Amino acid sequence: MGHNYSSKREAIFKTIASTKSHPSAAWVYEQLKEEIPNLSLGTVYRNIALFKEQGRIITVANVDGEERIDADTSDHAHFVCEKCHRVFDLHSSEQSPLEKELSRNGFIINRKNVVFHGECRDCCESIN
């Protein structure tokens, strides 16, 4: 089902994949509006939903009511700054004992989501 190609779909994925900003749908739309003036926000949402189904992107966190996504689907955690609202990557090597216990108890883990909230270094250092 689905021919699975369209120029807009490709542009949307490229935009998501080429940033480490963990963007929202609105951000992706804003980025592409210049390049593709007749792009529709609905198309961005529709394709984001498709990419998630396909496992090409993941949902990272919900920041101020907006869903933030990531084309880096490798197992890693995130830090959300409550001041500047940026999202940072946290790559770790450790394996959680919780996961083993869940598996032992008959739970199937499809994905895990580890998010720290606080203030990033930049915001800690600024006087505001």
Add this chain to the structure above:
Amino acid sequence: MGHNYSSKREAIFKTIASTKSHPSAAWVYEQLKEEIPNLSLGTVYRNIALFKEQGRIITVANVDGEERIDADTSDHAHFVCEKCHRVFDLHSSEQSPLEKELSRNGFIINRKNVVFHGECRDCCESIN
């Protein structure tokens, strides 16, 4: 600011604190509607926001667009079943090396949110 008492506020907190279901605002409202027929959903939302400010409850996850809360503010993780939408508590003793690294790098952690998504044992066992 705020005398910080009202019978409805108390009832709302009791309802949240007396369940392990990690409820949504709508669920709390539904529970109390019998007991307090003239309760307003806005009041539930307003008080949830207040409890969060006061640190008496935390946000656990966003399940199908609804924010789910928890009066257990102790450090623990959660498992969200993608089939039955129940939220399970996962208490662990381990300390994450990520936290230490964040502190070392000048980040302030206000809270952490660890959520596993998948299928719970009950849903795995059912034939559906």
Add this chain to the structure above:
DNA sequence: TTGAAAATCAGTAATCATTACTGTTTTCTG
């Protein structure tokens, strides 16, 4: 106790991210 002042509330309207709908345009396949 009482009776304003302050806080909270009910009810409703507004907001805002996301989703659905409809007629048009793009893409695919032969």
Add this chain to the structure above:
DNA sequence: CAGAAAACAGTAATGATTACTGATTTTCAA
């Protein structure tokens, strides 16, 4: 190319959450 399928733009609808306004509770000093 031509027809069918998929994707799209533009707009309307949805649904959770928030804001507003006039009424009701709560507080607390007299």
